[in-house]
Amino acid sequence: MDLNAPRAGGSERGAQAAGGAGGADVARHAIGGVAPRRVARPATREEAAGVLREAAREGLAVVPWGGGVALPHEAAPQRYDLALDLGALDRIVAYDPEDLTITAECGVTVAALRAALAAHGQELPLEAPHAARATLGGALAANASGPRRLRFGAPRDRILGARYALGDGTLARSGGSVVKNVAGYGLHRMMCGSRGGLAAIVEASLKLMPAPAARVALVYAADAAALAEAGRWAALPGLEPAALTVAPRDAAPGGAPHGDGFAVTVALEDDAAWVAEQERRVTAALGAPALRLEGAAARALLEDLADLEETPGPRLTFATSGNTPAALVAALGPLAGARLVFHAPAGRLHALGAVADAREAVLALARAGFALLDARGAGEVPPAPAPFAALRALRARVRDAVDPGGRFALGERWVASG
Numbered sequence: 001m002d003l004n005a006p007r008a009g010g011s012e013r014g015a016q017a018a019g020g021a022g023g024a025d026v027a028r029h030a031i032g033g034v035a036p037r038r039v040a041r042p043a044t045r046e047e048a049a050g051v052l053r054e055a056a057r058e059g060l061a062v063v064p065w066g067g068g069v070a071l072p073h074e075a076a077p078q079r080y081d082l083a084l085d086l087g088a089l090d091r092i093v094a095y096d097p098e099d100l101t102i103t104a105e106c107g108v109t110v111a112a113l114r115a116a117l118a119a120h121g122q123e124l125p126l127e128a129p130h131a132a133r134a135t136l137g138g139a140l141a142a143n144a145s146g147p148r149r150l151r152f153g154a155p156r157d158r159i160l161g162a163r164y165a166l167g168d169g170t171l172a173r174s175g176g177s178v179v180k181n182v183a184g185y186g187l188h189r190m191m192c193g194s195r196g197g198l199a200a201i202v203e204a205s206l207k208l209m210p211a212p213a214a215r216v217a218l219v220y221a222a223d224a225a226a227l228a229e230a231g232r233w234a235a236l237p238g239l240e241p242a243a244l245t246v247a248p249r250d251a252a253p254g255g256a257p258h259g260d261g262f263a264v265t266v267a268l269e270d271d272a273a274w275v276a277e278q279e280r281r282v283t284a285a286l287g288a289p290a291l292r293l294e295g296a297a298a299r300a301l302l303e304d305l306a307d308l309e310e311t312p313g314p315r316l317t318f319a320t321s322g323n324t325p326a327a328l329v330a331a332l333g334p335l336a337g338a339r340l341v342f343h344a345p346a347g348r349l350h351a352l353g354a355v356a357d358a359r360e361a362v363l364a365l366a367r368a369g370f371a372l373l374d375a376r377g378a379g380e381v382p383p384a385p386a387p388f389a390a391l392r393a394l395r396a397r398v399r400d401a402v403d404p405g406g407r408f409a410l411g412e413r414w415v416a417s418g
Contacts, residue, residue, distance in 0.1 A: 025039050026038070026039055026083075028068065029063075029065055029068070029083035029085065030072060031063065031071050031072060031074055031075075031076050031077065031080060032072075032073075032074055032075045032076035033076065034076035034080055035080075036063070036080050036081060036082055036083040037060075037080075037081050037082065038060075038081065038082045038083070039065075039082070039083045039085055040082060040083070040084055040085065041085040041086075041087065041088050042084070042086070042088065042089070043088045043089070044089070045089065045105075045163060045165065045171060045202040045203060046171070048084065048086065048089070048165050048200060048202055049165045049169045049170070049171050050169065051082075051084060051169075052084070052165050052166070052167060052168065052169040052200065052407065053168065053169030054169075055081075055082055055084075055407060056167060056168050056169060056405060056407055060081035060082045060407075061077065061078075061079035061080055061081045061082070061406075061407070061408075061409040062081070062082045062083075062084050062167070062200075062407055062408055062409060063077065063080060063082070063083055063084065063196060063408070063409050063410055064084045064086060064137070064141070064196040064200040064201070064408070065083045065084060065085045065086065065087070066086060066087065066106070066107065066134070066135035066137050066138030066141070067087070067109065067130070067133035067134045067135045067138055068133065069128070069129055069130045069133050069134045069138060069310055070129075070138070070142060070310055072312075073310070073311075073312050073313070073315075073376065073377075074376060074413075075376070075377065077409040077410055077412075077413065078409070078412075079409055080409055081409075084200055086105075086106055086107045086135070086137055086200065086202065087107045087135065088107055089105035089106060089107035089108075089137075089202055089203075090105055090107040090108040090109075090112070091104065091105045091108065092104045092105075092108065092113070092116060093105060093203060094177065094205075095116070095117075096178070097120040097122060099178055100122065100207060100208040100209070100210070101160065101177060101178050101205060101206065101207060101208060102117070102124075102205065102206055102208060103177050103203065103204070103205040103206075104136055104203070104204065104206075105136075105202065105203050106135060106136045106137025106138075106140065106201045106202055106203060106204055107135050107136070107137060108135065108136050109131065109132060109133065109134060109135055109136075110124065110126060110128045110131040110134045110135070110136065110139055111131040111132045111134075113126075113136060114131065117208060117211075118211065121210060121211050122208050122209065122210055122211055123208065123209045123210065123211045123212075124206070124208065125152040125153070125158045125206070125207065125208065125209050126139050126144070126152070126155055126158065126206070127144065127145055127146030127147070127148055127149070127152065127302075127303075127306045128142070128144040128146070128306065129144070129146070129306050129307045129308075129309050129310035130307055130310060131303060131306075136204060137200075137201045137202070137204070139155060140155050140159065140162075140191065140192050140201055140204055141191070141192070141193070141194060141195055141196045141201060142193065142195065143155050143156055143192045143193030145346070145348070146302070146305065146306030146309065146343070147242075147243035147244075147245045147265070147267065147302050147305045147306060147343050148242050148243050148267070148269075148302065149343060149345075149346035149348060150345040150346045151242045151243070151269070151345075152209075154192070154193075155192045155193075156189040156192035156193065158206050158207050159175070159188050159189060159192060159204055159205070159206055159207075160175050160176055160177060160178065160188075160205040160206060160207060161173065161174060161175025161176045161177055161188050161204070161205045162174060162175060162187075162188035162191060162201055162203060162204040162205070163201075163202050163203040163204075164188075164191060164199040164200060164201045164202060165199060165200045165202055166199050166402065166403065167199070167403040167404075167405050167406075167407025167408055168405060168407070171202075172187075172199070174186065174187040174188045175187075175188040175189075175205065176205065177205040178205070188204070190398070193414075194414050195410050195413060195414045195417070196408060196410050197399065197403075197408050197409075197410040197411035197412070197413060197414030197415070198398070198399060198402045198403055198408060198411060198414065199402065199403070199408070200408075212242075212269040212270055212271070212275075213270070213271045213272050213275075214268075214269070214270065214271065214272040214275040214276075214294070215242075215267070215268070215269050215275070215294060215295055215298040215299055216267070216268045216269075216275055216278075216279055216292065216293070216294045216298055217265055217266070217267045217268075217291075217292070217293040217294070217297075217298035217301045217302070218265070218266045218267075218268075218279065218282060218283070218286075218289035218291075218292055219263055219264070219265050219266075219289055219290055219291040219292075219293070219301075220263070220264045220265075220266070220286055220287075220289050220290055221249060221261060221262070221263060221264075221290050222246070222261060222262045222263070222264050222325065223260075223261040223262070224261075224329065224332055227246070227262065227264075227325045227326060227328055227329050228326060228329045229326070230324065230326040232285065232286065232326075233285075233324035233325050233326055234324065235281065235285050236266065236282070236285070236324060236344075237323050237324060237345065239278050239281055239282065240345075241266050241267055241268055241278065241282075241345065242267040242268060242269040242270075242302075243265065243266075243267035243302060243305070243343065243345065244264070244265070244266055244267070244324070244325070244343070244344040244345050245264070245265045245267075245305050245341065245342065245343050245344070246262050246263075246264050246325045246328055246340070246341070246342040246344065247262065247263055247265070247305060247308055247340075247341050247342075248262065248263070248339050248340070248341075249261045249262055249263045251263065251304075251305075251308055251339075262325075262340075263290075264325055265301065265302075265305060266282050266286075266289075267298060267301075267302055268282070305341070308339075308341045308350075308352070309341055309350050309352075311352055313352065313353055313354070313377065314352075314353060314354050314355070314358075314376060314377040314378040314379075315350060315351065315352050315374070315375075315376045315377070315378070316335075316338070316350070316351040316355065316358065316361070316362070316372065316374070316375050316376075316378050316381075317348070317349070317350050317351075317372070317373045317374040317375075318331075318348075318349040318351070318365055318370040318371060318372055318373060319347050319348060319349075319370070319371050319373050320347045320349065320368075320369050320370045320371070321347055321369060322344070322347060322369065323344050323345055323346075323347055324344050325342070325344055327342075327344065327347070327369075328340065328342045328344075328349070330365070330368035330369070330370070331349060331351070331365055331368065331370060333364075334355075334360070334361040334364035334365055334368075335351045335355055335361055335365070336355075336356070337353065337354060337355060337356060338351040338352055338353045338354070338355050339351075339352040339353050340352075349370060354378075355378065358375070358378040358379045358380065358381055359379070359380050359381055359382055362375075362381050362382050363382055366382075374417060392415055392416060395414065395415040396415045399411045399412075399414070399415055
């Protein structure tokens with residue numbers, strides 16, 4: 001494929017290319033304010049492989065591009081010659097409701113997949129911020145998760161197989177399309193969380209879940225003192241809520257109290273009888289909620305909570321074994337000034353916005369049992385402890401084996417990530 005000229009035909013799924021830093025399409029693919037020299041938009045996986053073969057011949061640094069949800073907020077890579085926009089690869093290839101599996105091209109949006117599955121009473125076990133724009137490939141590459149991470153698992157727990165284009169243009173495949181025929185090395189799982197630094201995922205097969213019969217979300221107002229009451233929250237992990245998220249109170253939905261402090265959302269999803277029993281026990285422990293939502297409104301709230309994780313600006317992400325809102329109290333001082341989103345059952349904390357001294361904050365949180373997983377635009381942070389350093393050495397060897405030409409511009413960033 002000629003990367004310097006657009007394809008004829010102009011169909012919506014037709015391959016396109018754009019050159020020149022002043023082009024609107026090029027600017028739309030900027031990372032950290034730096035636009036690529038070119039953009040290619042293949043219509044098929046074979047065309048995507050062809051783009052990569054040509055890029056290899058020209059020695060271009062490539063970044064696979066999905067919905068543009070997270071990449072614009074990241075720091076620019078050292079080299080960024082070509083954006084490989086996979087948004088036109090948006091077909092559902094195969095869907096077997098009886099087998100609870102789906103195979104789709106990786107440019108399809110998470111919202112489109114959810115809509116297709118909802119018609120059959122099934123659920124996509126993936127959460128990604130801004131699902132109307134987020135693509136399947138982007139969610140997999142980020143190993144994205146949200147409030148229901150403990151219920152769903154991470155994407156690498158749900159993926160059955162994948163097709164991907166390597167840096168030299170080779171199309172490869174690992175895993176399968178149904179549970180019973182998954183075999184061989186799980187390279188498709190390694191692609192989850194690789195941030196587009198090893199290959200371009202072009203198609204994936206996933207395990208699905210039946211949609212729950214009932215959904216309820218209970219929203220409580222809390223200040224730091226209420227969060228610190230460990231006994232108040234102690235019964236919740238045993239009830240296995242779908243989500244238990246602490247977020248800024250000003251992010252709470254209409255009808256919930258706004259102002260300073262926090263909104264604690266307890267989400268319940270299961271058969272109707274168990275959800276009713278869970279709700280009875282939650283209200284016995286916490287009292288009447290400030291807001292109660294059910295059905296589609298409860299689901300929309302969870303999607304809004306997932307959206308909070310991806311905003312412009314600095315972000316620190318931590319993991320902890322603490323699984324109730326009380327665990328967050330230790331982070332309030334070191335992360336003062338940041339907006340905190342804490343998904344307690346999964347022990348995942350996102351600190352959004354500037355922190356006065358990120359290095360000291362990370363060290364203080366490490367002493368409190370929070371391990372830094374990822375840092376974006378937060379300034380200097382402490383070096384990785386020995387176990388993470390060993391992981392990074394292993395990742396460097398993996399990258400050398402999978403992408404020996406260093407074609408994918410974000411490969412070094414994947415190696416260095418936690």
